[in-house]
Amino acid sequence: MSLLEVQAVSKAFGGIQALSSCTIAVEQGAISGLIGPNGSGKTTLFNVITGYEKVDVGTVLFHGRSITNSTPDRVFSLGIGRTFQLTRIFPRLTVLENMHIAARRERIKELFSRWSSTHEQRQALELLEFVNLLSHKETPAGNLSYGQKKLLEFALILVAKPQVILLDEPAGGVNPTMINELANHIRTLNQQQGITFLVVEHNMEFVMGLCHTVNVMHRGAKIAEGPPDHVRANPEVLEAYLGA
Amino acid sequence: MKTVQLSRLLRPIALLTLVVFVGIFPVVIAPNDTFNTIAVFTLIGAIAVVGWNIFSGYSGYISLGHSVFYGIGAYTFGLASVDWHIPGGWEPFLLLPLAGLVAGIVALPLGWISLRTRRHTFIVISIAWVFIFQLLAYNMRGFTGGSNGVFMPLTPWIAPYVDLPFYYVAFAVLIVAVFVSWWIRHSKYGLGLLAIRDDEDRALGLGVKAGPFKLSAYVISAVFVGMAGAIYVYYIGSVYPEIGFNPVVDLTMAIMGFLGGMGTVAGPLVGALLVTPFQQWLDLQFGGQGVNLMIYGALFLMILLLLPRGIVPSLQERWRTWRVGHQTKLADRIRATNQEKPAVMAERRGEG
Numbered sequence: 001m002s003l004l005e006v007q008a009v010s011k012a013f014g015g016i017q018a019l020s021s022c023t024i025a026v027e028q029g030a031i032s033g034l035i036g037p038n039g040s041g042k043t044t045l046f047n048v049i050t051g052y053e054k055v056d057v058g059t060v061l062f063h064g065r066s067i068t069n070s071t072p073d074r075v076f077s078l079g080i081g082r083t084f085q086l087t088r089i090f091p092r093l094t095v096l097e098n099m100h101i102a103a104r105r106e107r108i109k110e111l112f113s114r115w116s117s118t119h120e121q122r123q124a125l126e127l128l129e130f131v132n133l134l135s136h137k138e139t140p141a142g143n144l145s146y147g148q149k150k151l152l153e154f155a156l157i158l159v160a161k162p163q164v165i166l167l168d169e170p171a172g173g174v175n176p177t178m179i180n181e182l183a184n185h186i187r188t189l190n191q192q193q194g195i196t197f198l199v200v201e202h203n204m205e206f207v208m209g210l211c212h213t214v215n216v217m218h219r220g221a222k223i224a225e226g227p228p229d230h231v232r233a234n235p236e237v238l239e240a241y242l243g244a
Numbered sequence: 245m246k247t248v249q250l251s252r253l254l255r256p257i258a259l260l261t262l263v264v265f266v267g268i269f270p271v272v273i274a275p276n277d278t279f280n281t282i283a284v285f286t287l288i289g290a291i292a293v294v295g296w297n298i299f300s301g302y303s304g305y306i307s308l309g310h311s312v313f314y315g316i317g318a319y320t321f322g323l324a325s326v327d328w329h330i331p332g333g334w335e336p337f338l339l340l341p342l343a344g345l346v347a348g349i350v351a352l353p354l355g356w357i358s359l360r361t362r363r364h365t366f367i368v369i370s371i372a373w374v375f376i377f378q379l380l381a382y383n384m385r386g387f388t389g390g391s392n393g394v395f396m397p398l399t400p401w402i403a404p405y406v407d408l409p410f411y412y413v414a415f416a417v418l419i420v421a422v423f424v425s426w427w428i429r430h431s432k433y434g435l436g437l438l439a440i441r442d443d444e445d446r447a448l449g450l451g452v453k454a455g456p457f458k459l460s461a462y463v464i465s466a467v468f469v470g471m472a473g474a475i476y477v478y479y480i481g482s483v484y485p486e487i488g489f490n491p492v493v494d495l496t497m498a499i500m501g502f503l504g505g506m507g508t509v510a511g512p513l514v515g516a517l518l519v520t521p522f523q524q525w526l527d528l529q530f531g532g533q534g535v536n537l538m539i540y541g542a543l544f545l546m547i548l549l550l551l552p553r554g555i556v557p558s559l560q561e562r563w564r565t566w567r568v569g570h571q572t573k574l575a576d577r578i579r580a581t582n583q584e585k586p587a588v589m590a591e592r593r594g595e596g
Contacts, residue, residue: 050449072449082449090442092507093435101439102450103432111433160451 001064003028003196004049004080004164009058010220011044018044020220021058026164031190031197033207033228036217037241042200043085045217046166050082051075062164076102081157082166085200087149089156091142095133098141098152099124102160124159131155131185147174154185164196165189171203179203183210208232216240263419270411280407282524287414288476290516292493293500294421295468299461300498301506302434304441305359307462308494309370310469312377315488316350317343317470318477319381322394325478332397336478337413340471347470348463355462359455362444371491378489393484396477410479417475421468426509428464437461438507469497492537495544496523503547505554514555 002025011019019041026032034042047053049060051072060068067075081102090098100116116124128134131151136144141152150170157165167186171179183206189195201207207214208228216224216231218240224231231237270280292314300307320343325336358369381388388394401409428434436457439447448454477483496519504515526536551558 052445052449072445073451073453076449076451084446088443088446090439090446092442093438097435097438100432100435101447101452111436112427112431115430115432115435156450 002026002061003063004198005061005064006045006049007059007061009045009048009060010056011041011048011053012056017220019048019055022217022221024215024222024225026196026198027213029190029194029196030212031186031199031210033211033214034198034200034217035202035204035207035214040217040240041220042217043168044220046082046168046200049075049166050080076160076162079161079163080166081160081162081164083150083153083157083168083170085168085172087146087153089141089144089149089153091140093141094138095128095141095144095152096121096124096137098156099128099159102156120159127155127158130158132181147178150174151178151182154182158189161193162195164198167197167199167201169201170199171201171206179206186210266415270408277404277407280411282521284407284410284414284479285524286516286520287411287418288472288479289496289500289520290513291414291418291421291475292469292472293497293504293512293516294418294425295465295472296497297465297501297506297508297512298425298428298468299458299465301501301508301512302428302437302441303458303461304507305362305458306367306498307370307465308367308491308498309354309358309373310465310497311473311488311490311493312354312373313347313351313466313469314473314476314490314493315377315381315483315485316347316466317473318483318488319388319394320346320470321474322396322477322483323387325397326394330397332399333401334409336397337409340413340417340474343474344467344471347473348467351463351466352459355459355466359458359462371494374489374491374494378485381485381489388485391484393482393487395482398481410475414475417468417471422509422513424464424468425512428461429509433457433460441507492540495540496520499540499544499547502544502554503551505556505558508554508556508560511554511556 004026006022006024008021008023009019010017010021022041022045024034024045034045036042044053048055049067051067051070051074054069058068059066062078062080067078067080070078090101093101097115100120103120125134125137128137131154133144133148133152133155136148141149144152154167154170170182170186174182186197186199187210190197199207199211211228213226214224214228214231215222216234216237218236223240224234224237226234270283292310296307296310299305299310321336321339324330324339324342330336330339354373358366358373361369382390384390399406399409428437436447436452439450439452440454440457444454473488477487480487500515500519501512502515503518504513505511523536523540526539530536530539553561
């Protein structure tokens with residue numbers, strides 16, 4: 001049984017079929033890539049998994065249990081975190097405050113406790129150090145550079161210790177040094193904490209170097225799957241990209 | 245190190261000074277009817293805007309319809325004291341929690357409906373509530389007294405002590421309101437509200453239950469606005485539809501909030517302190533022809549144009565940049581003197 005399974009999911013926006021009977025499985029402990037031309041349905045697939053869009057048909061399974069059409073907060077509390085293509089942090093809150101939003105607040109008592117307990121504070125600072133943002137902890141997050149915002153968005157999901165992280169174009173618009181840094185962070189988290197990753201990315205070097213398996217989408221469905229080298233040689237994939 | 249300790253002490257000391265100052269103001273500093281009247285209005289305005297800020301300031305949903313709760317609090321207070329034949333004096337003040345509670349209960353369905361919308365749509369719907377309730381108050385004559393309204397019990401206090409009970413009761417309620425606001429601002433709940441203000445969908449995706457968060461903040465803020473309305477109408481002696489469900493009250497809360505700084509604990513207080521006396525003066529000078537309202541609208545636009553973030557956040561920002569600049573300057577000076585020292589020593593040796 002795969003950790004996360006999307007089974008024959010379809011989703012249309014008006015006349016546009018964003019996903020048509022799309023099936024994808026993500027194995028526990030893997031770093032999976034998700035590539036495809038623009039408009040092939042990658043982000044829609046993320047939205048469907050994380051509860052931001054409702055499916056028309058099909059099921060989404062997590063640990064074998066259906067999470068189809070759950071709300072985003074429920075999906076997150078089950079252990080699936082995500083980042084957005086256009087980075088979404090909380091611009092008017094400080095970096096440190098941003099790091100506390102994903103903290104657990106399930107019981108009423110927790111809600112009315114101080115926004116940052118000693119334990120949470122320590123964890124937040126450790127994570128900020130991990131992504132090299134410690135010196136910016138008092139800065140309003142909106143003042144960070146684009147790359148730093150990406151790192152912050154990445155770090156703030158880690159607070160809740162998710163089992164799976166869906167990254168939507170983590171390397172887009174980020175300088176090469178930072179891309180390497182990000183790849184290292186992902187590898188470290190994957191190896192040391194066993195976090196599973198599903199990564200949408202257009203930077204092929206990044207995807208091929210990082211991912212164990214790569215899924216290729218085209219026109220709302222998966223057309224290929226396998227280790228990076230296999231996928232690269234697949235004629236269907238080349239056709240999808242080159243539009244022959 | 246010393247500066248850190250000092251700045252840590254500064255806050256409680258300033259707070260204590262402020263509380264003592266407000267506490268003795270009407271008796272020692274300005275034992276004068278006009279001043280005291282303005283002071284009572286200022287405190288009532290402060291309660292309302294501190295309450296309003298708990299919802300609109302923290303969650304970013306601008307409600308221009310909280311005067312509904314002002315009116316509900318006012319009518320609850322008036323009707324209860326009349327129906328239960330409560331004599332004027334201190335006793336009616338015991339109805340304040342009831343006024344707040346009823347306002348909070350009414351807020352539940354109103355919030356449940358209007359919080360399905362966001363941004364501009366929410367603002368428009370919030371304004372609609374005011375007129376719906378004003379019409380209800382006019383037309384449910386048997387219950388609300390229609391346009392005649394409800395008369396509050398007469399107070400037995402005589403000059404020069406007429407205003408003092410209202411002043412101190414309002415002050416006490418204000419302290420509770422500020423405490424609740426401060427507590428929320430520093431809790432996980434408050435951080436969730438601020439996250440909703442910045443990016444609601446993102447917050448939802450990080451486990452913040454946006455729906456219950458917004459609705460509960462709406463209800464809590466309604467409670468305080470309701471109590472403010474109750475004190476207000478007891479003070480002025482009667483409530484009728486235009487006074488209870490008054491769009492000007494909404495505009496006033498928004499002006500105070502925007503001027504002082506939304507989403508901060510101190511901002512609404514600063515706003516109330518600046519706006520209410522000015523408003524009283526305007527009413528006295530230009531009240532007759534409604535010119536005061538025109539000036540009022542213009543003021544609101546000017547604040548939005550010139551000070552969109554409000555006084556308190558702007559000052560905080562300036563303080564932060566000053567501190568950072570000061571620290572770098574200090575560090576530079578230390579570095580400079582350290583470099584200077586060997587040169588000075590050498591010079592001295594040369595002279596010697």
